Amino acid sequence: MSKLFTPIAAGALSLGHRVVMAPLTRMRSGPGDRPNALMREYYAQRASLGGLIISEATPISRQGYGYAGAPGIYDDAQIAGWRAITDAVHDRGGQIVMQLWHVGRQSHPDIQPNGEAPVAPSAIAADGYGYAAHGPVPFTMPRALERAEIGGIIAEFGAGAARARAAGFDGVEIHGANGYLPDQFLQDGTNMRTDDYGGPIENRARFLLEVTRAAIAAFGADRVGVRLSPSGTYGSMSDSDPQATFGYAAAKLDELGIAYLHVVEPRIKGTELIAATKPVAVRHLRPLFRGTMIAAGGFDRAGAEAVLETGDADAVAFGRAFIANPDLPDRLRLGLPLTPYDRATFYGGDARGYTDYPFHAHAA
Incomplete structure (x- = not known):
C-alpha cells in the first residue's frame, strides 16, 4: 500500500491517511461573515474517514x-454556523482545523472597518489585489502598527482560537504564510521596525511565536499547527536570508511542541524554480522540526508519494484538486481520473463550481 494511505498522528490528531485538504479561500459566507448551509455542504462533501481538512x-x-465574503471567527455570532460545519465533518469520520488569518497590509480601505488604512509592521506597500464587495481593489499603503497595538492583535488570535474550539474544531492553524501579517513581521523585506518586534530574527519571529502561544493557550500545543511559505514571493515578500529566518522559526515552533x-x-x-533564489523547502526544515510535517504546493499523487518516501514530509496538502474532486482521497487511492477545476468560480459566487462537482461512480 502507498504510504499516502497509511495512518499518522499529528499531535492529538489521529489521521487514517495522509491526504490533507489545504486551506482554500472561497468567499461564500453569509451576512455578518457567518458560515452558511452552502459552506456546510461543501465541507461535508470533502470530509473523509480519517481525513484532515484545514478550513x-x-x-x-x-x-x-x-x-x-470570507467567513469570520471574530464574533460569537459566527460560532453556530461553524458548529454546523464541524458536526457535518465529524459525522463523516473526518477532522477539521481552522486556519486563523490576519492579512495585514494585503488589504484596501474599501475592505477595512471605517475605511481605514490596512496595518502592517512597517509602512511598505505590497503588489497585488484584494477583493472588496464591489470587486478587486489594489493593495494600498499600510499604516505601521504602533507598539501598543500589537498585543491586542495577538489577543484576537487567541480569542479566535477559543471560538474555534467552541465551534467544535479539532484544532487551529496559524496562517503564517503567503505574505500575511505574521509573515510580514517575520521577513526583513517587510519588517523595518526598530523596536522589539523588528531587527534581528529573534525579534522578527516574536509576533509569530506569540500568536502561536495565544492559540496554544486556547487549544493546547498538540492541536495547533502553523503554515509557512519560506520561498513564497506573493505579496512582494522577500528576506535577505530565508534559510536562517525560517530555520529559526521552525526550531522555535518545535520547542513549543x-x-x-x-x-x-x-x-x-x-x-526552473518559480520562487526565491535560495529556496527553502521541507527538506531544509525537517532536521529542525520534530513534529509532523505537511508539505503543500502543486503536488500530484506521484509527487506526494515521493516526498513521503524521502521522509521530508509526513503528509501532503492538496488544494485545487480538492476543489473539483470532493472525493479526492478515494480517487487518488484507486487511481481514478480527476475532474478539472474551473478557476473562474474559485472566489465568490454560488453553488456553481463549489458544491456541484461530481463524485466518481467508482469511488467509495
Missing part, C-alpha cells in the same frame, strides 16, 4: 480582512 483562512478581526508545521514548497516549472 479556509478565517479572519480573527474585521481589520484582518483583505477578501470580502505544536502538532504540525505546514510548509508551502517552492513551485517548479520544468527545471
